[in-house]
Amino acid sequence: MHKEFNEKDISLTFAKGLQVLSAFDAHDRDMTVPMIAKKTNINRTVARRLILTLQHLGYLECRNHTYRLTPHILSLASGFLQGRDFGKHVTPILRTFSEKLKEAISFAMLDIDQAIYVAHSPGDSAMITQGFTVGSCLPLQATAVGRALIAFSSQEQQDHIFNHVIRVQYTEDTLTDIDDLKKEIDTIIAQGYAVVKNEFEKGVTSLAVPVLGSNKELIGALGIVGPNPKFEDGKQQEQRILSLQHCARSIAIYAG
Structure with missing residues (x-):
């Protein structure tokens, strides 16, 4: 902010x-x-x-x-990426879990009023509907990584986001009401992950978990995206969440 x-x-x-x-x-x-x-x-x-x-x-x-x-x-971004060992540690960790899940996994961080991808491990390219990669920006309001970032950010950051970030209607399902968004954030905090369906892009679901430091401070969020049917199996969904959370703990060691 x-x-x-x-x-x-x-x-x-x-x-x-x-x-x-x-x-x-x-x-x-x-x-x-x-x-x-x-x-x-x-x-x-x-x-x-x-x-x-x-x-x-x-x-x-x-x-x-x-x-x-x-x-x-x-070159402006290289100092940030090298300083946090993204190439040496973070990207290989993402690759390991991406291969295990057979999913593309992205690591996003909070950039004032948006989520920005700082690392990415590609899975099936057919699953990436809009070609997002490192440096791509996503709205906080209508994506799983965005909501995970909001949910686990500081109270000051949350207040800024709710008071100043423009809420765009991307699809007819996009949550734009501030009270509805706050309720959704409370749910994400309670369950430890975010799921967003049809809100940024019709027919697409995104899933994300926070990456937290040793003092539970927000570092970023890990997310995967795919067509809605891919996320309907409850058992597979639980496995994705557990794997992403494991990946988040591994990344937090180096990315904090």
Whole structure:
């Protein structure tokens, strides 16, 4: 969540530069200066200067007056991933449990008002309906990993999420009422896992468990996704939950 700072202590120019980088996503991979300025609500002249700076630094490239991110952008995340031994420990753990369950497993962390995948072990690609991978962002409200993150986050974080995060109606089944969401969160806390069906994508169920540190503080959440029929067998569901919880305890040793 955003912490309040004195404006004098913050570089607004740097913040706007990050806004420009964040403007590029799956829907807007290639944008012109006017498009970026409009999306970020930054003055076109200022946006152009920021874009040229980012191009000079190697984070953007330009073709026919259209800009896109370069692979250099991944260097910004490498320190975080390497610092927590994702490649050395977390990813191999995910792979072991993914092979055991024959499911794709994703590890997500709370990123202010969304869930962001920081590690992923692929299973059957046919089960991944929207091609999510490391760096993909998901809404907190309508996904199992998102609700698991809400449920086991601090009270301060929960208050921020409930008071400020926009609740989008992704399908007719999406919970948007704040009281209904709070009841669902209470259920998740009590049972220790989250199940969300048809709320982010019709015909799709997601299952997630929290990854908690030694002091029960939230580190992240592990989730699997698949078509609804795959989650109808109660015995298999229980086995998935137990395996994910085992995986979460193993990951917590290194990811905290």
